[in-house]
Amino acid sequence: MSAFALPFFRTALLAGLVLAGIHAYLGYHVVRRGVIFVDLALAQMAALGTALALVLGCHDHPVHAYLLSFGATLVGAAAFAWLRSQERQAPLEAFIGIVFATAQALVFLVLAKSPAGPEHLKETLAGALFTVDPKHVGYTAILYAVVGLTHFLLRRPFFEITAAPEAAHARGRRLFWWDFLFYGLFGVVVTSSVHIAGVLLVFGLLVIPAVAGLMTTGTPGRALGFGWVFAGVGCFLGLLGSVRFDLPAAPSILVALAAMLGLLGVGVSLARRRSE
DSSP states (O other): GGGGGGHHHHHHHHHHHHHHHHHHHHHHHHHHTOOTHHHHHHHHHHHHHHHHHHHTTTTHHHHHHHHHHHHHHHHHHHHHHHHHGGGSSOOOHHHHHHHHHHHHHHHHHTTTTTTTHHHHHHHHHHGGGGGGOOHHHHHHHHHHHHHHHHHHHTTHHHHHHHEEEEHHTTTTOOOHHHHHHHHHHHHHHHHHHHHHHHHHHHHHHHHHHHHHHHHOOSSSHHOOOOOHHHHHHHHHHEEEHHHTTTTOHHHHHHHHHHHHHHHHHHHHHHHHHHHO
């Protein structure tokens, strides 16, 4: 039987493509800014909010659960925007690592006494691509479209700060507020993504396609285009492997993306040697 004949495969593929579209774009900014693990930290903050919703008994109420998760990511967004000014004392990546580790520890502590704790932890890491409701994918696509439109309208300051923050500051850009808006919108995306794909795949979709695009070209538009195609192909191949070998969906996609990046790296390296 063809994988496309399976309704859950089609829904999972659609969800993967929706996630890939926004994450490959945001990942470009993250990689260029040199804050590679900010997505992982914000995803873990969203997972902490979800864990709190579970313990407080509002996990089944989608609005309350989303607000708790988004509230947690908003705290992280404000922290990262403020911590940029503290980089003279320590690298921002160090603070991001501290936030991630602390959020992960808090998730374990919050769920320590919950009977559903182990299952929730597994879902937080691996997601639920094969069981996601098609309606939820549709709502998520609309939400991401709004975030994408906002980024398009504000693309000039966002790209200026990503490329050269000090120069943008010299031109009058208020870095804290622009960073807070960037990470806040980031949090909106991550909050929804973690519920669908889990923390690990969210990280993979943000970083791997962006790195693939930057490996092939230094032009932002071309790098983004390559990253989108790369992410889409990775989602498709990963889901096919998941169905074929009866494996979890999100980890399969992540491994497929990593394998593709490795092959791309070899190809780029060989091409450069031939051109020398």
